[in-house]
Amino acid sequence: MNERHDIRRAAVAALVRAVLTHLAASEGKPRTGRMIDNQRWWRHSQETFLGIRPQAWDMPDDVPIVGWLDKFAEMADVRQAYAADSVLRDRVDTMIGAAGTRQARNFDWLLVQHIIEPMVVAKATYEFDERVFDRLFEAFDRGLASHQVHMVEFLPLNGFDSNKDVILLPDGVVLRRMTDRQMGAAIDQLAVPRMVGGSVNSVRISRFDQWALTSARTYPVVAGHTDPQASTAPAFPTLDGSARRVVTALRLVCGGSVVTTRPILAQADDEFPIVPSYTAIHSAFDSADNERPTLLMTDGLDQFRATYTALGSPHVEADRSLQVAIRRLVLAGSRNTDSDRLIDLSISAEALFIKRANLPRGTKGDKIAAGAANLLAAEADLNANNVEAFMKTLYQARNAEIHGDGQPYAPLRLVSGSPATSLREMLDDAERIMRRAVLLVLATDAPIPS
Structure with missing residues (x-):
């Protein structure tokens, strides 16, 4: 440490001693403990945050008043010590921050906030503790000079x-x-x-x-x-x-x-x-x-990072049908209404599969079903015949929703072939199919044929 640093430390230590002595004489013992804090939220448990500081000092009314520290003769030496430093002199009672974020900061209040108050809270007394002071002063002095x-x-x-x-x-x-x-x-x-x-x-x-x-x-x-x-x-x-x-x-x-x-x-x-x-x-x-x-979870990290990278590749960003499929799939995940989710998943399937199916004949539903079955044929847990039948049913459900026909498409089935207990259960399988299909397309790392 240099000589100017030591002079600043001695001056601040003398000021803090004088302040604590004054407070001890006027109050005897500080009032500390849990206190309402309207400046920030404090975590009480994993999901609970309180506007209550767990350990705080109930300051005497005059302590927060601007200029209170200047009533102590020792404060003049502190100001002189900081004025002697070419960097710190410009940090006293001025605007400070990063460009565009500066705020006016009162030097005396900074001393109260970062040295005096935490000393009182740490010891719950008005006694001067050398080790606590050293820790607080070094953080303050170094931080203000950053x-x-x-x-x-x-x-x-x-x-x-x-x-x-x-x-x-x-x-x-x-x-x-x-x-x-x-x-x-x-x-x-x-x-x-x-x-x-x-x-x-x-x-x-x-x-x-x-x-x-x-x-x-x-x-x-x-x-x-x-x-x-x-x-x-x-x-x-x-x-x-x-x-x-x-x-x-x-x-x-x-x-x-x-x-x-x-x-x-x-x-x-x-x-x-x-x-x-x-x-x-x-x-x-x-x-x-x-x-x-x-x-x-840990086992999905590599695929998540690889997918994040693939989504930024130029040919993926330029693939219009793939972008529509992805956007509608993401929208479907945000829907709270089953019918809206169904429509978004169906649009995603249209955008992803119809061009890839490359079938000259057949309805949109046929092309979607064939395209899905073809793309997912190698997926061990997805039987291609089941995928084709499932996607046809999904598109029939989509048509009924679009045209306001209610649900004439029951009974619903899952991709495994077993009965679905609800439309939401079927949509969960549809989302799983669409996610798997998009990930396979991204993994090919090649432009999509037009």
């Missing part, structure tokens, strides 16, 4: 879970469980749905709504009221394209109803909060059905 910050863009997922905590994708974006702070921001921005049973200070969030697609980038810290000419504001939002591919790949490989919601931008949780708040975009999004969550 030359760069990591800004994390995160796009929450609804209707998703995995037995992994972090999933890396080929282009550098990451699927991961949201941190508690990220969950708090997602709750505030209605980017995750609240379950029944919440209250003003309590919310329940399903475990299927606690993941996000994330990307982190580094930006220089900017202080003062004017951005340097060369400074660049954090790019945001940037995950739309990746999100579409992630949702599509997850739906194809795992099924379910996963969706992405609203993009949010915040500084990394483990850094000194140069950028203390977050930015969000209030975009519209579809809902997931948590009775049909998308579950990505």
Whole structure:
């Protein structure tokens, strides 16, 4: 450590000692414990978040007042010590953050927030603890002098879970469980749905709504009221394209109803909060059905990554019929009404199979059935004859729904040939067939004949 650092440490230590001595004389012992917090949500269990801080200091009324620390003679030495540093002097009582994200920060309140308050909470007394002080001061001094910050863009997922905590994708974006702070921001921005049973200070969030697609980038810290000419504001939002591919790949490989919601931008949780708040975009999004969550397990990771990569290849993006088939298959996964799901799956089948069947005669239903049977002929768990009969029945059901004929197509059967107990059960098999077919087409890694 250099001499200026040691001078800053000694000055801040003297100030903190003086403050704690004053508080001990006026109050005796601090009031600490669980307290209402209207600034953030705190995790109480896997699915419960409370607006209650588990351990906090009930400050005397004058402590949060701007300029309170300047009443102590030692504060002048602290200001002088920080003014002597060429970087830190520009971080005191000014606008600070990344370009486009700066906020006014009061130096005295930063000292209270990051040194005095956590010292009181750590010991639940007004005693000065050297080891606790050293830890807090070093984090404060180093953090305030940071030359760069990591800004994390995160796009929450609804209707998703995995037995992994972090999933890396080929282009550098990451699927991961949201941190508690990220969950708090997602709750505030209605980017995750609240379950029944919440209250003003309590919310329940399903475990299927606690993941996000994330990307982190580094930006220089900017202080003062004017951005340097060369400074660049954090790019945001940037995950739309990746999100579409992630949702599509997850739906194809795992099924379910996963969706992405609203993009949010915040500084990394483990850094000194140069950028203390977050930015969000209030975009519209579809809902997931948590009775049909998308579950990505370890044995599906390789296929998920391969599918995510294939979806970005130029010939796949240029294949119009395949894109229609994929889009309608994804839409079907989001439907809560069986009839809507049936129609979307049927359109997906038309787009995928009719051109590939290449049959000069026959109805659309015949071509879809033949195309499906031909493409899936090698699938061990799907009998080609059963697939053909199943897809014909599916298309008959589609026609009845389209024309408002009710359900003259009963009795329904599964692809195994056994009776279906409901249309939804049949649609589950139809979705499984369509997912398998699209994955086979993607795996060929060749342009589709026109």
